[in-house]
Amino acid sequence: MQPKEIHQQIPPQTTPQQMKTIIFIENLDQGISEDYLYRKFKEVGEIQSLKITKDKTTQKSKGQAFITFAHPDSAEEARKKFNNQVFIRNIIRVKQYFNYHNADKKANIFINNLSEDADILELEQEFSRFGTVLSVDIHRDSQGKQLNYGYVQFEKKEDADNLIKRIMNHPMTHKGKLLKLESFKAQSERKVESSSIYLRAFAKPLQQNYFEKEKVVRAIEHGWSLIIKDYFTKHGFQIKDCFVKIDQHTRQPWTMISFETSEQAKYHLDICELSRTHPCINSGAHHALELINKHGPPVNSDASQAFSVAEITQAFKEMAQDHNDTFKGESENFFYNMVYSKNLNPDDRLILVQNIKDDVTKEQILDFLSRFGKVIRLTIRKTKNPRFQVQQCFVHYQTMEDSKRARSEIYDDKNEEISKIKKQIFKDGHVIMNILLSKAMRKEFKEIKKQSQSIFQNPGGRQLLQPPFAGNLQMMPPQMPFPPGQNGMRQIPPRGGRGGPFTMVRPQGIRPPPMNNKPFQPPPNKVVTSQTFIQEFSDYTLIQNRMEEFLKIPQSDQRNVLGNLLFQKVFEVVKDKESTKKVVGMLIDPSQFEIGDILNMFEDSQELQTYIDDGLALIKEETQK
Numbered sequence: 086m087q088p089k090e091i092h093q094q095i096p097p098q099t100t101p102q103q104m105k106t107i108i109f110i111e112n113l114d115q116g117i118s119e120d121y122l123y124r125k126f127k128e129v130g131e132i133q134s135l136k137i138t139k140d141k142t143t144q145k146s147k148g149q150a151f152i153t154f155a156h157p158d159s160a161e162e163a164r165k166k167f168n169n170q171v172f173i174r175n176i177i178r179v180k181q182y183f184n185y186h187n188a189d190k191k192a193n194i195f196i197n198n199l200s201e202d203a204d205i206l207e208l209e210q211e212f213s214r215f216g217t218v219l220s221v222d223i224h225r226d227s228q229g230k231q232l233n234y235g236y237v238q239f240e241k242k243e244d245a246d247n248l249i250k251r252i253m254n255h256p257m258t259h260k261g262k263l264l265k266l267e268s269f270k271a272q273s274e275r276k277v278e279s280s281s282i283y284l285r286a287f288a289k290p291l292q293q294n295y296f297e298k299e300k301v302v303r304a305i306e307h308g309w310s311l312i313i314k315d316y317f318t319k320h321g322f323q324i325k326d327c328f329v330k331i332d333q334h335t336r337q338p339w340t341m342i343s344f345e346t347s348e349q350a351k352y353h354l355d356i357c358e359l360s361r362t363h364p365c366i367n368s369g370a371h372h373a374l375e376l377i378n379k380h381g382p383p384v385n386s387d388a389s390q391a392f393s394v395a396e397i398t399q400a401f402k403e404m405a406q407d408h409n410d411t412f413k414g415e416s417e418n419f420f421y422n423m424v425y426s427k428n429l430n431p432d433d434r435l436i437l438v439q440n441i442k443d444d445v446t447k448e449q450i451l452d453f454l455s456r457f458g459k460v461i462r463l464t465i466r467k468t469k470n471p472r473f474q475v476q477q478c479f480v481h482y483q484t485m486e487d488s489k490r491a492r493s494e495i496y497d498d499k500n501e502e503i504s505k506i507k508k509q510i511f512k513d514g515h516v517i518m519n520i521l522l523s524k525a526m527r528k529e530f531k532e533i534k535k536q537s538q539s540i541f542q543n544p545g546g547r548q549l550l551q552p553p554f555a556g557n558l559q560m561m562p563p564q565m566p567f568p569p570g571q572n573g574m575r576q577i578p579p580r581g582g583r584g585g586p587f588t589m590v591r592p593q594g595i596r597p598p599p600m601n602n603k604p605f606q607p608p609p610n611k612v613v614t615s616q617t618f619i620q621e622f623s624d625y626t627l628i629q630n631r632m633e634e635f636l637k638i639p640q641s642d643q644r645n646v647l648g649n650l651l652f653q654k655v656f657e658v659v660k661d662k663e664s665t666k667k668v669v670g671m672l673i674d675p676s677q678f679e680i681g682d683i684l685n686m687f688e689d690s691q692e693l694q695t696y697i698d699d700g701l702a703l704i705k706e707e708t709q710k
Contacts, residue, residue: 104219105157106133107182108164110150113137114173117146121172126152129166130159148175151182165206180205181220188219192239193269194248199223199233200260208259212237215251216244236269280325280350281343281424284357287366288411290336295400302331304397305411307383308373309338309366312412315376316365317342322349337416340366341424350423357421358484361459366414370404373412420461420483434481434488439517440688441465441476445510453506454480457494458487492518513626517688618642619649625687640680647683648673654687658697668700 110122119137126132134153137146154160160181168179196208209221216239223235239245249268257264295301309329317324325343332339342365344350357363377397382390404410441450447465454460465478482488495516498504508514618638622628628635628646635643648669655672656665673683686693 102157104182106155106160107151107153108160109180109182110152110167111148111178111180112175113146113148113150113177114175115146115148116173119150122150122152125172126163126167129154129162131155168205178225180222188238189240189242190269191242192245194237194239194245195234195267195269196223196237197234197265197267198262199231199235199264200262201231201233203231203235203260208237211257211259212239212248215239215248216241279423280345280347281341282350282354282357283339283341283422283424284363284366285339285420285422286332286335286337286416286418287340287362288338288414288416289409291331291338291411292407292409293336295404296331296336298400300392300396301400303391304377304382304401305373306331306338307391308370308377308401308412309340311376311380312368312373313340313342313365316368322353337418338411354421354423357419358486361483362414362416362419363421368412368414370401370410370412374398374401374405418461418483420481433485433520434483435520436480436482436488436491437477437519438480439477439519440512440515440690441478441510442512443476445476447478449510450478453510454491456503457482457491459483460487488520492520515629515688618646622646622650625650628684636680640675643680644673644675644683647680651683651686654693655697658694659701664701664704667704668697671700671703672696 113122117137119135122137123132123135126135131154132152133155135150137150139146152160152163154163164179164181167177169176171177203223205221205223208223209218212218212221218237219240220238221235222238224232239248245268249266252264252266257266291302291305295305306329310327313327313329314324323345325345327340327342329338329340331337342350342353344353353363353365378394382392382394385391404412438450438454447463450465451460451463454463459482460480461483462481463478465476480491482491494500495503495507495518504514507516510516622631622635628650635646638646651669651672652665655668656662659665659668671677672686686696
């Protein structure tokens with residue numbers, strides 16, 4: 086009979102000592118029950134809890150289980166006895182349980198060049214000479230076969246660092262293979278060295294009459310491959326592989342060329358950057374036909390020839406007489422890149438341009454951005470939020486120099502012609518242009534930004550401030566005469582739920598002074614007040630044009646001015662004065678946002694909308710409590 090605790094979940098917080106009593110089992114057969122596992126594993130020691138994980142929807146086993154023993158020795162014995170054993174039909178894997186979320190990522194080491202029969206327990210014993218090892222893991226493929234790499238997680242970063250230092254002078258081997266160890270790096274920090282380059286649209290589109298003939302297309306792809314290989318061979322470069330295909334949509338060729346080293350790949354990429362082409366793709370149909378005659382046609386998977394030379398000779402001779410001969414390698418939209426992981430490596434030529442007026446056409450944007458360099462591709466999109474009717478576009482420049490020039494000259498306000506066009510295309514004449522980060526970097530940056538600027542995740546339980554400004558707009562709230570929590574203002578203490586939300590501040594029976602709609606004229610020899618600056622910087626364009634002066638005024642007055650201008654924008658979305666006051670109070674709270682962050686809200690409507698939505702959600706949550 087099983088103990089009552091057998092169905093308990095693993096505690097969310099486990100100490101390193103507790104983790105030594107827990108094992109994690111993978112690759113269980115669907116037919117295995119908790120009773121079955123209990124009968125098997127009780128042989129090695131007293132079991133405190135056991136749980137097979139199940140799909141929430143189907144309630145079927147995921148093939149994984151956790152078992153907690155009373156003593157660490159029992160967990161160790163279970164790993165030795167049952168790992169790689171057959172349970173019903175599957176070979177199971179038994180590991181020490183490890184909570185990766187609580188571990189120090191800097192104490193993690195990547196292991197490479199493991200042998201096929203690498204033993205986790207032996208590796209753990211070896212690494213334990215350098216410190217407390219929390220986990221050793223060897224990765225496997227989808228069929229369960231052990232791969233040649235894995236990770237070792239130490240308890241302390243110092244132990245991991247000492248191991249890395251030691252192997253510089255004393256290499257480590259396992260099962261006859263020299264291990265390669267390196268410190269853990271976050272995905273976006275990993276330097277991905279590529280030895281392949283990607284050339285796209287490097288020739289004019291193939292004429293339709295050739296494109297419709299399957300064997301001619303195959304011959305052209307093969308001919309291009311032979312031309313590229315022949316060029317590099319003649320110039321002393323050894324390439325591993327060259328793959329050429331004709332794009333089904335553009336009818337233009339693209340190729341991926343793999344070199345022996347990343348340095349060779351970078352060298353040839355620099356040639357593309359300087360000349361906007363590459364000599365390996367400048368040839369002719371006659372030369373292609375000569376190489377096909379010399380090396381013969383390619384073969385299909387069944388060992389038959391893809392085409393005969395006689396079948397494609399006439400088409401190649403016609404191409405050679407045509408000024409649009411595809412093998413000349415002439416193209417208006419030639420594009421090149423290193424073959425990197427799209428998730429890790431951003432392309433500095435791909436730029437996100439924002440704040441485009443809603444009525445501006447794609448042709449107008451393309452014409453303007455083409456002033457700075459060769460545009461390969463431009464995609465335009467509407468902003469997702471209908472409240473902010475602006476557009477954004479993704480523009481891909483051909484070279485790095487084109488991109489750099491665009492990002493520099495587009496902000497040159499001394500160029501009257503460019504400034505005039507910017508006012509026609511961009512809202513308030515203000516362009517927002519940024520390099521488009523890779524997927525992993527965008528995710529990481531979003532998390533960092535959320536942690537540093539979030540208006541609803543604040544462990545200190547900060548106050549929801551009322552903006553102390555009195556603008557000249559009819560809808561503007563008057564200046565709040567009392568600081569939060571004093572003289573009639575009641576603070577609601579922070580409650581649970583979202584990790585200490587803002588403390589809501591609510592007025593109790595205070596009648597605000599009447600709005601003064603007359604322009605404020607400061608009396609002579611009197612100290613200048615916030616109202617003076619609000620009057621002086623009554624529009625965001627005035628701040629943009631006089632930014633140096635604006636930043637010289639006291640920061641508290643800067644916040645009041647920006648709060649005055651934000652009120653109009655927020656009210657257009659919220660449509661309620663009280664809620665608007667509370668949201669703006671969050672946005673100008675010095676404990677939440679720097680002045681530069683607030684200025685960015687005027688330039689990035691999507692970011693502002695996000696903060697408004699978060700603020701409204703917080704207000705709603707506090708109201709419901």
